[in-house]
Amino acid sequence: MSISRNRKAPLRVTAAEEATEIFVIDSSLSRVASGMGSLDVKVRPGIYKVRLRSGASMEDTLVEVQEGDGATVAPRAIAFDSAAPLHGTLTTHEPHQAAWARASEPPSLHWGTGAGLFVMVRDPAIVRGKESRTEPWAGITVQDAEGRTLGAMDKDGERMQEVGVGWLHAEADPGMHLICVDTGLRGVQCMAVHLSRGWQTQVILATATVMRSRVAGEREDGPATLRRSLRRAVPADAAIFYARPGGAQDPAQAQELLRLTELVRQGLTQGRPTAPLAEVKSGRWSATGNPMLALLTGYVEAAKPKPDARLLRSLAGELAAELPGHPDVLALHLLAGGSLTPRRKGVSTITYPAQWVAPNPDDPAGRPQLLQPPMLAAGLPALLGAMDPAPGSLVQRIKESLLPGAPWLVWRRTAATRMRSAQSAR
Amino acid sequence: MTDYAIVVGIDLYPGISPLEGAQRDADEFAAWLTLPEGGGVDPANVVRLTTARFHPPLPARASQAQPTADQFRDTFIEIFTDDNGRVRPPAGRRLTLYFSGHGFMGNTTAIERAIYSANATTLAPDHIAATRYANWAVRAGLFDEMVLICDACADLSLTTSIAEPILMPLVNAARAARVRTFYAYASPAGAKAREKPLGADKQVRGIFSYLLLEALRQAPGADDGCVMATHVRDYIHNAWPETAGADILPPTIAVEPARDLLMARRPPTDKQxxxxxxxxxxxxxxxxxxxxxxxxxxxxxxxxxxxxxxxxxxxxxxxxxxxxxxxxxxxxxxxxxxxxxxx
CATH class of the missing domain: 2.60.40.10 (Immunoglobulins)
Known part of the structure; x- marks a missing residue:
């Protein structure tokens, strides 16, 4: 009954999604191979564990590789955690999907024209069978680039109280907006979102427990230690997508691409190479229809020790047409070896809008100044490699208050990071 | 050459929120460290900075809770200095720094962790710069091996900046280049470390510390009975989904296979x-x-x-x-x- 272990046999693994990581572990529990999306390796006949990882979720399958035929593993898609109630995720919830579908309806708020913003917040605890006793919309505001509050989720938003979901749906001017969440003891956390003409930016937030405490209290039978928890939206874990306002897309294909976008975002957070590069190179999807997936893929590629500069240039070029003036597109352009000004033949240049990049009259070298931050944390060092933070600008003020561990650029608002105009407003 | 260890385990955080298993994790790790068939460290060389060493009595104010960051720094310095405060290089073979408590990661590009000291509050988030202390010892070349274990969260937190330890730079590049390191963090960037009832007695323990100890005791080693750091890492990653849950991010464990460390040695007849x-x-x-x-x-x-x-x-x-x-x-x-x- 023993297996001949002299001849290697094929082990083929095809994950349901290209952003799923694959690990092959031998019977002594050592990793022998790894890949993304699919893997085709030759191994000695024997027992192996195939581990798939999507986001933070893992699934193990034990497989016996036979001499000659080998083995094939083709598991189903893995449910992973996401702030967005995507199909097949751990906390998907039909009422939350219904709330998200409101994004395709006409906006109820009008802060400007040319771009759309849909901010949704939900409490995933309700999906896990826990009553939603918190108010997920508490403390969430949308502000313009000057720090003026455009809308507060609890006052201006809509909600389905019983299922713990709320949203703000607005037409707005293209450009930077801030989404801020007052988390109580952990301060006000803010993130920049850049709205682009012709696109609706969808920001899906989920709540999490930000603080647990035990306090002395009273129960019917006398003094007792009571557990308290504070749940608030977490900007660092937000799912952000670009969609065509009111656009109709095949729902199944849309969900597949949104799942992919989320997996790439989570991979970027963990420093894992989850970009669907084979799909990009095969042309199965393009930056034209999926700008956020393209942005995240570009950043994952740029984080590699030897990034594919041609791929980065291609993504930055396509994105520049879709999201003109987007700071993350400029950051990708710079990471691909491009420059801000024509320096030498063959180096591509890119135009940038005056609202977030300004010339520096005091710098004889013509090095411009950066006024507004990008959306993604990895973009800031790329931009600051080519520009200086403008004195007094938001970029300069938030530099020391950035929160780690998030793909998005999130900072804690302090007296120093608060907008000057907001400070003087009465 | 001698091995040393500082084991920090903090359950009592009057200014933040209490933990249940950090003290237990620290005690159990310290106990393993001093076992002849475990870490083999002389008990006199294992310093425990745990809640139970200082409390009860409960502190009257949050700021009086111990251990503090200063107490850690003093303990750290005492390991490699003489009575006059002079450094004695090389100080030992291995230094193990173990931390269990509330923690966070810094907002630099470096992969590093810090642990809140017991007196931390939302206003004064005092902490121990765990990774920076380890890196300082590596750069100084005071030990041949550096083992750093942090069973703490690495998510967004009270503060974002890790305070630099107040230590004069001490650099021995030649020795530093030869130091073997094993850095293990319970949670990857942005994630929480968790504790729950584990083990036969169902006491609350940190999931990572529990699996680390299980790996140190159970991981199959090499044929010669040597259990290396890579064996420990592989064991933890294999056992992780079943113990932690399939949707909890696994720990971040950094060890260079070419510069592996011996973590335990089993008798040849009982190597597995x-x-x-x-x-x-x-x-x-x-x-x-x-x-x-x-x-x-x-x-x-x-x-x-x-x-x-x-x-x-x-x-x-x-x-x-x-x-x-x-x-x-x-x-x-x-x-x-x-x-x-x-x-």
Missing amino acids: PATTVTITAVGAGSAELVVLGGNGKACRTAALTDGQAEVSLPAGLYKAVVQGTARSTLFQAIGEVTRVDIP
């Missing part, structure tokens, strides 16, 4: 501690059970009693077969006990 595997084949009566190893060869046989048998196996992957039938299943033996059902 066993997992007790209970195998059930309903309806199989008293048929014979055969367990095949990863190489396809039979490694255990047992007679089923009322369709059940118990075998003892080193951690690994196996196939259980009911002799004379087509019934079989693949399984992983890991931890102290594994249960397997043959369909």
Whole structure:
């Protein structure tokens, strides 16, 4: 009954999604191979564990590789955690999907024209069978680039109280907006979102427990230690997508691409190479229809020790047409070896809008100044490699208050990071 | 050459929120460290900075809770200095720094962790710059090996900036280049470390610390009985989903395979501690059970009693077969006990 272990046999693994990581572990529990999306390796006949990882979720399958035929593993898609109630995720919830579908309806708020913003917040605890006793919309505001509050989720938003979901749906001017969440003891956390003409930016937030405490209290039978928890939206874990306002897309294909976008975002957070590069190179999807997936893929590629500069240039070029003036597109352009000004033949240049990049009259070298931050944390060092933070600008003020561990650029608002105009407003 | 360790475990955080298992994790790790068949460190060289060492009595104010960052720094310095405060290089073979408590990661590009000291509050988030202390010792070349273990969160937190330890730079580049390191963080960037009831007594323990200790005791080592850091890392990653849950991010463990560290040495006759595997084949009566190893060869046989048998196996992957039938299943033996059902 023993297996001949002299001849290697094929082990083929095809994950349901290209952003799923694959690990092959031998019977002594050592990793022998790894890949993304699919893997085709030759191994000695024997027992192996195939581990798939999507986001933070893992699934193990034990497989016996036979001499000659080998083995094939083709598991189903893995449910992973996401702030967005995507199909097949751990906390998907039909009422939350219904709330998200409101994004395709006409906006109820009008802060400007040319771009759309849909901010949704939900409490995933309700999906896990826990009553939603918190108010997920508490403390969430949308502000313009000057720090003026455009809308507060609890006052201006809509909600389905019983299922713990709320949203703000607005037409707005293209450009930077801030989404801020007052988390109580952990301060006000803010993130920049850049709205682009012709696109609706969808920001899906989920709540999490930000603080647990035990306090002395009273129960019917006398003094007792009571557990308290504070749940608030977490900007660092937000799912952000670009969609065509009111656009109709095949729902199944849309969900597949949104799942992919989320997996790439989570991979970027963990420093894992989850970009669907084979799909990009095969042309199965393009930056034209999926700008956020393209942005995240570009950043994952740029984080590699030897990034594919041609791929980065291609993504930055396509994105520049879709999201003109987007700071993350400029950051990708710079990471691909491009420059801000024509320096030498063959180096591509890119135009940038005056609202977030300004010339520096005091710098004889013509090095411009950066006024507004990008959306993604990895973009800031790329931009600051080519520009200086403008004195007094938001970029300069938030530099020391950035929160780690998030793909998005999130900072804690302090007296120093608060907008000057907001400070003087009465 | 001597080994040293500082073991920090903080449950009492009056200014933040309490933990239940950090003290226990620290005590259990310190106990393993001092076992001759474990870490083999002289008990006199293991300093515990744990809640129980200082409390009760409970502090009147949050700012009076201990251990503090200053107490850690003083302990750290005492390990490699003489009575006059002069550094004595090389100070020892290995320095182990173990932390269990509330923690966070810094907002620099470096992968680093810090642990809140017991007196931390939302206003004054005092902390111990765990990774920076370890890196300082590495750069100074004071030890041949540096083991850093942090069972703490790495998510967004009270503060974002890790305060630099107040230590004069001490650099010995030649020795630093030869230092072998094992840095293990319970949670990757942006994630929480968790604790829950674990073990036979169902006491609250940090999931990472629990699996780390299980790996140190159970991980199959090399043929010569040496359990290296890479074996420990592989064991933890393999056991993680079953212990932590399949949707909890696994720990971040950094060790260079080419510069591996010996974590434990097992006697040659007992180099692979066993997992007790209970195998059930309903309806199989008293048929014979055969367990095949990863190489396809039979490694255990047992007679089923009322369709059940118990075998003892080193951690690994196996196939259980009911002799004379087509019934079989693949399984992983890991931890102290594994249960397997043959369909």
